[in-house]
Structure formats: structure tokens, C-alpha cells
Amino acid sequence: MSAIDPTGVVIWADGRLHGPTDALVSGVDHGLTVGDGVFETCGVVQGAAFALTRHLRRLAISARGLGLVPPDDGAVRTAVDEVLAFAPTAGRVRITFTAGPGPLGSNRDDDGDRPGTLVVLAGPATRADVxxxxxxxxxxxxxxxxxxxxxxxxxxxxxxxxxxxxxxxxxxxxxxxxxxxxxxxxxxxxxxxxxxxxxxxxxxxxxxxxxxxxxxxxxxxxxxxxxxxxxxxxxxxxxxxxxxxxxxxxxxxxxxxxxxxxxxxxxxxxxxxxxxxxxxxxxxxxxxxxxx
The missing domain is CATH 3.20.10.10 (D-amino Acid Aminotransferase, subunit A, domain 2)
Structure with missing residues (x-):
């Protein structure tokens, strides 16, 4: 990416930054086909994802609750840093983690070593007073x-x-x-x-x-x-x-x-x-x- 997209959305996936129209996940990703995933949204305060440690703790709890192995905290933090560095005026950060590619039904593959899909984005946010x-x-x-x-x-x-x-x-x-x-x-x-x-x-x-x-x-x-x-x-x-x-x-x-x-x-x-x-x-x- 060489410029901020007009929508103000910057996405990290597969180790690099993307724009909002880039193809990022497989059509058989279980997060897409059956909603088999978890997410967190952080507000951005002083250029940083607010309460990120607490949000990552809850992300791990939600992932385990679905039977998923949570993503590595360090990898998520790196992704958050990268999207905010490219979108310094963003108002929110969203972290999404899914079970990754899987069957078309609700069941998962038996392969417990299959990596999940991690996508992190920064984008605008509007906050109302009331x-x-x-x-x-x-x-x-x-x-x-x-x-x-x-x-x-x-x-x-x-x-x-x-x-x-x-x-x-x-x-x-x-x-x-x-x-x-x-x-x-x-x-x-x-x-x-x-x-x-x-x-x-x-x-x-x-x-x-x-x-x-x-x-x-x-x-x-x-x-x-x-x-x-x-x-x-x-x-x-x-x-x-x-x-x-x-x-x-x-x-x-x-x-x-x-x-x-x-x-x-x-x-x-x-x-x-x-x-x-x-x-x-x-x-x-x-x-x-x-x-x-």
C-alpha cells in the first residue's frame, strides 16, 4: 500500500498490509461459511489501541470457548502496530480470528494443527455524546x-x-x-x-x-x-x-x-x-x- 484508501480502512493479513478491496481469505474459511470465529474492537486513544491487553485476554477466552487455539499475542500486537502506523487518525481497531479453512458444514476438520485466520484492521469511528x-x-x-x-x-x-x-x-x-x-x-x-x-x-x-x-x-x-x-x-x-x-x-x-x-x-x-x-x-x- 502506498496511500491511505479513501474509506480510511487499512487491513493487516498474512503478514502485510492490504486495502479494503483486496482478496484476503479463502471462500471456505469457516469464519465466512458458518461464523466460526471471534473478534475484538478497540477504540483508538492517543494513537494506540485502548485497553489492548484486556481485549486480547478476552479474545483468548472467546477463542477457547469456541474450541480454538487463540492467536499469538505478539503477532496480534505487531499487526495492530502496523495498521495504526499506516492509519494514524483511525478511530478503531478490529481484530478478527477465525478457525480458518474448513468444511462447508458446521463441523471442523479433525486436524487440530490447522492455523486460524487472523485479520486486523484500523478504520474510522464516530462517537456520539448521547x-x-x-x-x-x-x-x-x-x-x-x-x-x-x-x-x-x-x-x-x-x-x-x-x-x-x-x-x-x-x-x-x-x-x-x-x-x-x-x-x-x-x-x-x-x-x-x-x-x-x-x-x-x-x-x-x-x-x-x-x-x-x-x-x-x-x-x-x-x-x-x-x-x-x-x-x-x-x-x-x-x-x-x-x-x-x-x-x-x-x-x-x-x-x-x-x-x-x-x-x-x-x-x-x-x-x-x-x-x-x-x-x-x-x-x-x-x-x-x-x-x-
Missing amino acids: GRVVRVPWVRNERSAVAGLKTTSYAENVVALAYAHRRGADEALLANTVGELCEGTGANVFVERGGELLTPHLTSGCLAGITRELLLEWGAAEGLPVREAEPGELRYDVLDDVAAGRAHLATTGSIRNVTPVVALDERAVPVGELCQAARDLFARRQALDVDP
Whole structure:
């Protein structure tokens, strides 16, 4: 590559840089045919992939959860450095690791030594100061074989997010199968009520988000009343309290950071003081350490 592509996307694969239209993976890659892969997305702060160590740790957990041998940390870090060196103004880094070439069905080859496919890209990102969310008619399965894993099988998120976008929202909020508040399609959720910020317990089936994790740690260290809810403590109907102004919401994610919610189901809702405090705390701590 001799110049930045107009899309601003730079890709690393097979040991070198590529543009977004280059052919990179086999048509029988199991990540392409059946979604047999995992990924991480990091925001870019001060030219570096934010919280990369934590993201690589979670990538390894997700890979093992699928029965894959995780990629080498050193190789991933080298790829991240290379794409960011070529795209210094990028807003995000995405790391994707798949099972590599395989059968056309869901089964994998028995060859356990087959290398996976690693693709790392840097590209633009847009971060909003506030969020707008909607409830959707679908649920997360907290008992799924891949519950809590960040896999490339994202079709149900695509459908739910399209539903949200058609209603002027940027995120969809899902319950789980037993009526607990779970998460968004690409975000964790925090509920402000009773003088606390609460986020659903991991047993709800939500992803163990890196921003969620850091907000819990940093909030506890600085006296912000934020905690993980007890299992079953946050029911999905807590969103009725948000709609009535008795509670408030914020979403968290690697690109959005901490985003107070200003609309639920196409109706304005007030922003909570703790949600604003959490946003400010996260921004301040993020600026102090790019790999906390």
C-alpha cells in the first residue's frame, strides 16, 4: 500500500498490509461459511489501541470457548502496530480470528494443527455524546453455548440494530429468556436508580464488556456508586421506570465509551446525574492510561 484508501480502512493479513478491496481469505474459511470465529474492537486513544491487553485476554477466552487455539499475542500486537502506523487518525481497531479453512458444514476438520485466520484492521469511528435506544421483540439466550463469547456470528445483532435504526435509535436493548435486562447489540447497559448505577450480572448472558469492566473498577476506586447487580435484580421492565423518568440509562462500549441515554422508544427521557458522572470519570481515566 502506498496511500491511505479513501474509506480510511487499512487491513493487516498474512503478514502485510492490504486495502479494503483486496482478496484476503479463502471462500471456505469457516469464519465466512458458518461464523466460526471471534473478534475484538478497540477504540483508538492517543494513537494506540485502548485497553489492548484486556481485549486480547478476552479474545483468548472467546477463542477457547469456541474450541480454538487463540492467536499469538505478539503477532496480534505487531499487526495492530502496523495498521495504526499506516492509519494514524483511525478511530478503531478490529481484530478478527477465525478457525480458518474448513468444511462447508458446521463441523471442523479433525486436524487440530490447522492455523486460524487472523485479520486486523484500523478504520474510522464516530462517537456520539448521547444515546437513543429502543426495546426490541427478541431476546438473548443466557443458556446458549456461546453466551458471553464475542463471536463473529452477529446476524441477530444486525437484525435488532436495523430495527433500532428504523426507529431513530442507535442501539437496541434486549431481555434474556427469563425477563432480565441483558444488553444491547454492541453495548452493555447501566441503570441509574436509587442512588446507584447498576449493570446486569454476567449470568444474564451479557458480554463481559471491557468498558463495563473498567467503569466498575474505576467507579469503585473513586467512590462512584456503581456495581454489578445481583442475578435477577434488574428486570427488563425496569425500562418502564426509565420511560417514566424514575430511572435513567447509560450504555457502554469500546467506541461509545460511556453514553448517557436521552431517548427510549422514540420518546425523550432525562439524563441521570450518575450517568453523566460516569461519562466524565471514564473520559478522565481513559486519558491517563491507554492500556489500563
